[in-house]
Amino acid sequence: MIQMPQGKKGKVHHEIIGFRVNEWIVYRCSQCDYELHNNLTTHKVVIKNQKREITHSGTYQPFKIESTGEIRKRGLLGGNVH
Numbered sequence: 766m767i768q769m770p771q772g773k774k775g776k777v778h779h780e781i782i783g784f785r786v787n788e789w790i791v792y793r794c795s796q797c798d799y800e801l802h803n804n805l806t807t808h809k810v811v812i813k814n815q816k817r818e819i820t821h822s823g824t825y826q827p828f829k830i831e832s833t834g835e836i837r838k839r840g841l842l843g844g845n846v847h
Contacts, residue, residue: 783825
């Protein structure tokens with residue numbers, strides 16, 4: 766399991782959930798349009814739609830298998846990956 770750090774006190778905090786797409790771990794927020802893409806091969810990190818007033822933390826659990834439909838229902842799949 767990979768854990769993202771907790772946010773700082775006094776800021777709005779959103780939980781994110783990660784899922785794997787090929788060599789990328791993609792963390793998406795269901796409360797806003799924040800995304801963090803982490804490449805497992807190159808260690809490149811791409812952050813999209815970061816807002817100063819909102820912190821994000823969450824986990825990626827590789828042993829939990831979800832269908833694309835389940836991920837879509839939770840609002841976590843959409844747009845391009847990386």
